[in-house]
Amino acid sequence: MVEQASPGYRPNLQFNADVEAFFRRVFGMDHFEAICQALTCPSSYACVRVNTLQKTCQEVLTNLLKVLKDSHTTSISKPDEANEDTLCFEHPVVKNTIVVQGDGPHQIDYIGKHGVFKEVVVSRKCAESVLRGANVFVPGVLACSGHVEQGDIVAVSVAVEHLDEKGDWVVGLTRGTILLSEHGNAQLEQNERARCYIGKGRAMLSRTAIFRELHGIAVEMVDRVYSLPPLHGVLKGDIFLQNLPSIVAARVLDPQPGERILDMCAAPGGKTTALAILMKDKGTIVAIDRSHNKVMDIKKLTEEMKITCVHSYKLDALKAVQAEQKNSECLTTRECFVNEETVECTTPEVLLFHETNGGNPGLAQNSKTCRVTDYCLDIPRGSPDREVAERKHYLSNAKAIKEERKLKSRLKEAKKYQDHVTVSHVKGFLPHTFDRVLLDPPCSALGLRPRLFAGLETIEGLRRHAIYQKRLFDQAVQLCRPGGIIVYSTCTINPGENEAVVRYALDTYGCLSLIHQSPYLGEPGLIGTLDDGVSCKKLLKEEEKYLVQRFDPSGPLDTIGFFIAKFQVNPS
Numbered sequence: 001m002v003e004q005a006s007p008g009y010r011p012n013l014q015f016n017a018d019v020e021a022f023f024r025r026v027f028g029m030d031h032f033e034a035i036c037q038a039l040t041c042p043s044s045y046a047c048v049r050v051n052t053l054q055k056t057c058q059e060v061l062t063n064l065l066k067v068l069k070d071s072h073t074t075s076i077s078k079p080d081e082a083n084e085d086t087l088c089f090e091h092p093v094v095k096n097t098i099v100v101q102g103d104g105p106h107q108i109d110y111i112g113k114h115g116v117f118k119e120v121v122v123s124r125k126c127a128e129s130v131l132r133g134a135n136v137f138v139p140g141v142l143a144c145s146g147h148v149e150q151g152d153i154v155a156v157s158v159a160v161e162h163l164d165e166k167g168d169w170v171v172g173l174t175r176g177t178i179l180l181s182e183h184g185n186a187q188l189e190q191n192e193r194a195r196c197y198i199g200k201g202r203a204m205l206s207r208t209a210i211f212r213e214l215h216g217i218a219v220e221m222v223d224r225v226y227s228l229p230p231l232h233g234v235l236k237g238d239i240f241l242q243n244l245p246s247i248v249a250a251r252v253l254d255p256q257p258g259e260r261i262l263d264m265c266a267a268p269g270g271k272t273t274a275l276a277i278l279m280k281d282k283g284t285i286v287a288i289d290r291s292h293n294k295v296m297d298i299k300k301l302t303e304e305m306k307i308t309c310v311h312s313y314k315l316d317a318l319k320a321v322q323a324e325q326k327n328s329e330c331l332t333t334r335e336c337f338v339n340e341e342t343v344e345c346t347t348p349e350v351l352l353f354h355e356t357n358g359g360n361p362g363l364a365q366n367s368k369t370c371r372v373t374d375y376c377l378d379i380p381r382g383s384p385d386r387e388v389a390e391r392k393h394y395l396s397n398a399k400a401i402k403e404e405r406k407l408k409s410r411l412k413e414a415k416k417y418q419d420h421v422t423v424s425h426v427k428g429f430l431p432h433t434f435d436r437v438l439l440d441p442p443c444s445a446l447g448l449r450p451r452l453f454a455g456l457e458t459i460e461g462l463r464r465h466a467i468y469q470k471r472l473f474d475q476a477v478q479l480c481r482p483g484g485i486i487v488y489s490t491c492t493i494n495p496g497e498n499e500a501v502v503r504y505a506l507d508t509y510g511c512l513s514l515i516h517q518s519p520y521l522g523e524p525g526l527i528g529t530l531d532d533g534v535s536c537k538k539l540l541k542e543e544e545k546y547l548v549q550r551f552d553p554s555g556p557l558d559t560i561g562f563f564i565a566k567f568q569v570n571p572s
């Protein structure tokens with residue numbers, strides 16, 4: 001029998017060797033260790049941004065305390081008169097933001113009256129969602145003990161990628177695997193598994209049903225290593241669950257009522273809605289994203305929050321600048337937009353995405369389904385990219401085809417009941433159209449928490465992100481009016497996508513200067529040079545470092561890793 005009363009949660013965050021060596025040089029050994037450790041755990045608190053268009057902060061605070069008191073979740077500390085001020089309170093600096101405390105790590109006993117619990121092994125993505133407060137949903141289960149029955153208490157562990165003898169990252173489990181022993185999977189070394197228990201829960205389905213069903217809860221968590229308050233779907237429209245640095249980024253842009261703002265990479269709309277609320281819903285926010293489905297998410301969120309000043313469009317921000325057009329007929333009523341057109345379309349993928357994601361507590365729910373839709377369906381079957389996408393999401397070809405078929409038949413059904421979905425397209429904007437621009441581009445996301453594996457990111461990949469970000473920045477500079485403001489933010493710790501992009505911007509555009517940010521909660525930026533083993537890049541100068549803020553996941557604020565820079569476009 002396995003002798004482990006309380007296996008601890010001690011994941012070892014794995015990086016590609018070159019990337020790890022690079023970060024060790026950037027941060028130093030000890031600091032990088034601390035960052036890695038912080039990244040594997042969720043922050044110890046959640047932040048909730050209040051929709052002050054609908055409710056006051058005090059009203060939301062009262063309602064939240066009630067929700068937490070009434071919550072059926074046993075694994076969180078419930079507020080009472082003695083502790084409610086420390087469990088749930090308005091952030092002292094970032095107004096209209098409520099901090100809700102979680103706790104952990106907890107030592108969990110995986111031995112019951114009848115011996116060790118049966119086990120359910122979940123995918124890494126699913127585990128990351130569970131650590132953020134979700135339950136285990138069917139698509140996230142990879143393997144389980146032979147005789148799991150509905151109602152059994154099971155230990156939940158995670159299968160994280162590890163290097164095999166050939167030097168490839170492998171999970172070591174295929175979906176549907178039956179664990180050989182009652183507790184503990186013989187396919188993984190015991191000490192490896194012991195690092196990876198994330199809690200225990202009640203099986204809501206039998207083993208057979210777990211692998212037969214397409215969606216639904218497989219395990220309802222009863223005891224978690226980290227407990228965060230269950231806030232997903234709570235007080236819908238009145239609050240938005242958002243990490244602290246993102247809330248800060250929107251405030252740093254400081255949008256004013258009546259202004260014209262561009263959010264260049266806007267979906268799912270977290271910062272867009274923060275900007276709209278700061279502007280008291282007065283003025284115009286143009287929110288663009290290149291993904292049709294994601295534009296739908298922005299629309300859904302703004303509707304939910306009853307925000308009217310946001311106009312969302314599907315547009316590739318790399319092509320957002322349109323040259324001045326002589327033929328004024330091409331321009332629509334909003335004179336700054338070029339060739340705006342509204343397209344009525346109903347796309348099955350959109351419908352399914354909404355159907356499966358509706359009010360989900362983290363992506364554990366139906367994550368497979370969404371991923372097939374999101375990443376695989378658009379890629380031609382048989383192409384190398386399709387193969388990579390499917391492998392990345394742990395779907396064998398056969399499984400992917402099967403799931404795809406099921407999805408399509410469900411989509412047909414769903415389509416009958418759906419209203420038409422409207423997505424507006426716009427071809428671009430004239431130069432100098434906007435008073436302020438927020439550029440929150442796609443990045444390596446090496447600041448997001450919790451993160452249990454980072455091995456797929458390569459030095460080349462990191463460099464590609466930076467190139468993309470600089471190209472987006474080129475568009476931002478042209479679209480912002482002289483005297484206007486640009487805020488650049490990322491959720492990565494990588495200086496190549498942060499300080500080095502700022503250096504590029506300052507050295508390329510003489511009209512730009514870094515300006516002071518408020519609020520300033522983070523830490524100064526990195527100075528000097530950056531050698532990623534392929535090329536050497538300049539970072540910030542000494543006098544510039546306090547003009548950016550870097551949020552260190554291992555720092556006292558206990559946030560995700562994040563970066564913010566604020567620029568003024570000086571009139572020439």
Ligand SMILES: C[S@@+](CC[C@H](N)C(=O)[O-])C[C@H]1O[C@@H](n2cnc3c(N)ncnc32)[C@H](O)[C@@H]1O
Nearest residue numbers: 265266267268269270271289290316317440442
């Ligand atoms: C970091 S996320 C933005 C998060 C968002 N600002 C928020 O706070 O909710 C980056 C977004 O950029 C979008 N994106 C990537 N490339 C783009 C492009 N060329 N044009 C427009 N959007 C793009 C992605 O679809 C993704 O939704």
